[in-house]
Structures are given as C-alpha cells and as structure tokens.
Amino acid sequence: MDHEFDSQIAIERSADGSYAAQLSAGWVVGGGVNGGYLLAVIGNALRASLPGKPDPIAVSAYYLSAAAPGPATISVGVRRDGASLATAAADLRQGDDSRITALATYGDLGRLGDDVRTTAEEPVMPPPDECVPNTMAPPEVRAIAPLMDRFDMRFHPEHIGWAVGQPSGNGVLSAWFRLVDGREPDPISLLMVVDALPPVTFDLGMPGWAPTLELTAHVRARPAPGWLKVRHATRNMAGGMFEEDCEVWDSTGRLVAQSRQLARQPRG
Amino acid sequence: MDHEFDSQIAIERSADGSYAAQLSAGWVVGGGVNGGYLLAVIGNALRASLPGKPDPIAVSAYYLSAAAPGPATISVGVRRDGASLATAAADLRQGDDSRITALATYGDLGRLGDDVRTTAEEPVMPPPDECVPNTMAPPEVRAIAPLMDRFDMRFHPEHIGWAVGQPSGNGVLSAWFRLVDGREPDPISLLMVVDALPPVTFDLGMPGWAPTLELTAHVRARPAPGWLKVRHATRNMAGGMFEEDCEVWDSTGRLVAQSRQLARQPRG
Numbered sequence: 001m002d003h004e005f006d007s008q009i010a011i012e013r014s015a016d017g018s019y020a021a022q023l024s025a026g027w028v029v030g031g032g033v034n035g036g037y038l039l040a041v042i043g044n045a046l047r048a049s050l051p052g053k054p055d056p057i058a059v060s061a062y063y064l065s066a067a068a069p070g071p072a073t074i075s076v077g078v079r080r081d082g083a084s085l086a087t088a089a090a091d092l093r094q095g096d097d098s099r100i101t102a103l104a105t106y107g108d109l110g111r112l113g114d115d116v117r118t119t120a121e122e123p124v125m126p127p128p129d130e131c132v133p134n135t136m137a138p139p140e141v142r143a144i145a146p147l148m149d150r151f152d153m154r155f156h157p158e159h160i161g162w163a164v165g166q167p168s169g170n171g172v173l174s175a176w177f178r179l180v181d182g183r184e185p186d187p188i189s190l191l192m193v194v195d196a197l198p199p200v201t202f203d204l205g206m207p208g209w210a211p212t213l214e215l216t217a218h219v220r221a222r223p224a225p226g227w228l229k230v231r232h233a234t235r236n237m238a239g240g241m242f243e244e245d246c247e248v249w250d251s252t253g254r255l256v257a258q259s260r261q262l263a264r265q266p267r268g
Numbered sequence: 269m270d271h272e273f274d275s276q277i278a279i280e281r282s283a284d285g286s287y288a289a290q291l292s293a294g295w296v297v298g299g300g301v302n303g304g305y306l307l308a309v310i311g312n313a314l315r316a317s318l319p320g321k322p323d324p325i326a327v328s329a330y331y332l333s334a335a336a337p338g339p340a341t342i343s344v345g346v347r348r349d350g351a352s353l354a355t356a357a358a359d360l361r362q363g364d365d366s367r368i369t370a371l372a373t374y375g376d377l378g379r380l381g382d383d384v385r386t387t388a389e390e391p392v393m394p395p396p397d398e399c400v401p402n403t404m405a406p407p408e409v410r411a412i413a414p415l416m417d418r419f420d421m422r423f424h425p426e427h428i429g430w431a432v433g434q435p436s437g438n439g440v441l442s443a444w445f446r447l448v449d450g451r452e453p454d455p456i457s458l459l460m461v462v463d464a465l466p467p468v469t470f471d472l473g474m475p476g477w478a479p480t481l482e483l484t485a486h487v488r489a490r491p492a493p494g495w496l497k498v499r500h501a502t503r504n505m506a507g508g509m510f511e512e513d514c515e516v517w518d519s520t521g522r523l524v525a526q527s528r529q530l531a532r533q534p535r536g
Binding site: 062085102112113119120204239241255260 | 325326328332348353355357359366370371380381382384385387388438439472482484488489503504505506507508509511526528
C-alpha cells in the first residue's frame with residue numbers, strides 16, 4: 001500500500017465472516033488507542049460488508065473500554081439493506097473484551113444531490129504557515145501521544161493559549177489538518193479526523209485525557225484533496241461530562257463532516 | 269396509571285426476556301408513528317433492563333422503517349454493565365419488520381456532580397401566553413398529525429411564519445412545550461421531546477415529512493417540573509439531507525437535553 005494510514009486501518013476478512021485488524025501502536029494516546037482511528041478501522045470493515053454503499057453517512061460509536069495496540073476483531077451485522085442506504089451494527093473486540101459497539105448507515109455520497117444550502121460559516125483561519133504546528137509540542141507530550149506523529153496540524157494562534165498555560169476559556173479549538181503520509185482525505189479518514197484534535201477541554205484549562213463515551217459522525221460529502229479545517233467547540237460542561245461538536249471543512253470550503261461526542265471531563 | 273403518556277410508553281416483560289409495547293395511534297404523524305415517542309418506548313425498555321441505572325445519558329437510534337400503531341416488541345442486549353454506566357443495544361420490531369435499532373448508555377443522573385459550566389444561551393422567548401399555540405393549527409393539519417393533541421406547544425411568534433406561508437429561511441424553530449396530560453418531564457420523556465416539534469425545514473419553506481435517518485440524544489440532567497423550552501436549528505442542508513440540532517431547557521433555565529438528528533429533506 002502507498003500510504004501508512006491505509007495499512008494501519010487495513011482489515012482482512014476471516015473465515016467466520018468477521019474482520020481482523022492490527023491496531024497500530026502509532027495511534028496510541030495516553031492509556032489507549034485513539035478513538036477516531038478505531039472508528040476508521042470499523043468504518044473500513046463496514047465498507048467491506050456493504051457492497052454498493054461505500055460511504056459512511058452516519059456512524060454512532062459507544063466506547064466500552066480502552067483499546068491496546070495489537071490484534072482486534074470487527075464483527076458486522078447488517079440490519080437493513082435498502083435501495084440507497086444500508087444500516088449495520090459493528091463490534092470491535094480484543095480477545096474477550098468489547099472495545100466499541102457501533103451502528104452505522106452507509107450509502108453512496110457521490111449519488112446524493114448537488115444542492116448545498118449551508119448556513120454554517122467556514123472557520124476563518126490564518127494560512128497554515130502562520131499557524132502553530134503540532135511539531136512544537138514538548139517532547140514529554142509527544143512521548144505519551146505517538147499519534148501526533150501521524151498529523152500535520154496547524155493550530156489557530158488564538159486557540160493555542162492552553163499550550164503555554166493560557167487557555168482562553170471559550171471552549172473552542174481549531175486547526176488545519178492533514179496526514180503526514182500524504183494520504184488525501186476520504187469519508188473513511190474523516191471518521192478519524194473528527195476525533196484527532198486535542199479535547200476541547202484543553203481550551204477550558206483542563207489538560208488531560210477526556211474519555212469519549214459516545215461519538216456520532218455525519219459525513220456529508222466526499223472531501224476534496226488538500227488541507228482540512230477542523231473546529232471543536234463545547235457549550236455544555238456539566239455533571240462531569242461535556243459535549244464536543246466537531247466540524248470538518250474541506251479545501252473547497254464545503255462542510256464535509258459534523259460530529260458530536262459526549263465525553264467525561266478530565267480529572268485534575 | 270395517572271397520565272396518558274405513561275400508559276402509552278408502557279412496556280411489559282415477556283417470557284423470552286423481550287418487552288411488549290402497544291404503539292399508540294395517538295402518536296401518529298403523517299405516514300408513521302412519531303420517532304421521539306418510539307424512542308421513549310425503547311428508553312423505557314432499556315430502563316427496565318438496567319437496574320440501578322435509571323436514566324438515559326446517550327441514546328442513538330437508527331430508523332429503519334416507519335412504525336404503525338399496534339403491538340411492537342423491544343429486545344435489549346447489554347453490552348457492558350459498569351460501576352456507574354451501562355451500555356446496551358435495543359431493537360424495536362413489529363412482526364418481522366425492524367423499525368429502529370439503537371444503542372444507549374444509561375446511568376444515574378442524580379449521582380453526577382453539581383458543577384455546571386454551560387456557555388450555551390437559554391433561548392429568549394415571550395411568555396407562553398404571548399406565543400402561538402399549536403391548537404391554532406388548521407383542522408387538516410391536525411387530522412394527519414394526531415400527535416399534536418398530546419402537546420401544549422407555544423411557538424415563538426418570530427419562528428412561526430411558516431404557518432402563514434412566510435418562513436424566515438433561518439432554519440430555526442422554538443417553542444414552549446409540555447404534555448397536555450399534565451405529566452411532568454423526566455429523562456425518558458425528554459427522548460420524545462427532542463423530536464416533538466415540526467421539522468426545522470418548515471422554517472426553510474419546506475413543509476412536509478422529514479424522515480429521520482439517525483437521532484442521538486444526550487440527557488444532561490433531570491428536568492425540573494414545568495414548561496420546557498425547545499429549540500431546533502439546522503446549519504447544513506445539502507445533498508437532500510439536513511442535520512437538526514435540538515436543545516431542551518427546563519423551567520430553572522438548565523440545558524437538560526441536546527440532540528442531533530440526520531434527516532432527509534422533505535420532497536417538495
């Protein structure tokens with residue numbers, strides 16, 4: 001394969017109809033494997049199970065336990081296979097441990113209509129060269145987050161105060177995003193992109209891991225090649241949980257993915 | 269039972285461990301039974317299956333086919349039962365037809381922390397008596413939407429132009445909401461409330477049924493008694509689909525539920 005990312009999300013069909021994957025150590029962050037990466041692996045298995053419906057349109061994942069690098073199995077059960085859309089359940093397991101249970105609806109984004117009436121506004125950002133690259137993260141951060149080596153991220157200078165102890169308190173993060181291996185975005189990789197930035201709680205002065213309980217992504221169009229703009233925001237931190245909304249815009253200025261996750265507030 | 273709503277969402281455990289429900293004709297809208305009501309029925313079955321975790325915290329439903337009034341069966345499969353949270357899958361069927369497949373995480377909202385750092389702003393609305401009641405809907409509308417008789421809704425006067433052929437085009441709807449039977453809101457009824465208002469596409473000049481493909485609701489707190497404020501908005505109508513975000517605020521001004529659904533654009 002040409003790109004690292006494709007080999008890392010590769011799946012192989014087993015005799016029993018399930019899919020085998022090798023979760024890459026390159027996607028570790030803190031105590032587990034990045035949830036967006038896992039979603040792309042699951043998304044790949046779903047794509048293989050649903051001929052004629054290559055694109056994730058809606059995917060909901062419930063995170064049950066932290067995954068570790070190494071072998072995993074994805075089982076898929078089709079719930080409905082219609083003319084244009086199919087819905088399936090998928091479970092990712094390691095040994096006897098269930099990591100993620102998910103539901104998804106797939107279709108063909110290339111066959112949807114061309115009408116676009118988006119009132120959401122594309123984030124205004126300085127050009128990538130005037131933003132703050134993730135390669136400036138301190139070595140001790142990169143040591144516990146090898147996944148950062150997969151990314152070329154350029155943070156909006158106004159949303160990076162947390163990196164120097166001055167979080168804005170607004171609950172907003174945005175960055176330019178691409179994979180360092182040069183792989184262009186597609187609907188499967190967008191499932192990873194929606195959970196690639198640091199938790200938006202960094203901008204609220206809460207560094208630390210924010211475990212996802214549930215994440216639903218809607219892929220609304222096939223992304224054009226080039227840089228993506230990714231924006232995270234939260235508006236309701238309460239009871240030890242917060243919602244994180246993510247928007248992904250492609251290089252043509254189209255809103256190609258929207259997601260929301262419910263996560264636990266970082267401790268301390 | 270004291271309230272109509274409780275009898276309409278009642279479930280009964282069968283010998284095989286599934287739950288039987290009677291879908292009420294009082295919740296019909298257009299060609300099917302309201303998806304929010306169905307979610308509350310499923311929510312009730314999940315609650316019965318998860319002792320010690322009475323409250324839905326995140327629920328994701330994928331709508332497979334339109335339901336009809338009459339008997340339905342809900343099967344529940346627990347995926348993980350942890351110390352404070354449990355995750356389960358649920359399927360609602362009528363005969364051999366699968367109507368909804370869902371995943372949910374339950375817990376005890378009463379045991380979450382008291383911290384609230386909501387930056388979302390409560391919708392500003394005139395008092396209920398100065399808003400437009402749903403009882404003003406024309407008889408031909410009420411005839412195809414018996415569910416409207418379950419509601420006391422008072423629409424924001426600035427968000428009701430669509431009712432007189434003058435949609436704002438903003439993609440926003442808001443209303444005061446309560447059940448006519450006097451039942452106070454709780455986490456289960458909130459699963460219904462997030463899909464009770466007309467589709468936000470009415471405000472874009474597209475009357476008509478907007479079938480839900482997927483809906484995820486987060487219940488963030490137990491609602492206080494009294495009127496709820498419900499707000500729908502969409503920001504991305506494209507390719508024949510749109511997302512509809514819903515917020516529900518209780519009478520104390522707390523954001524108690526957030527949901528997002530992906531729906532098909534009404535056909536003109």
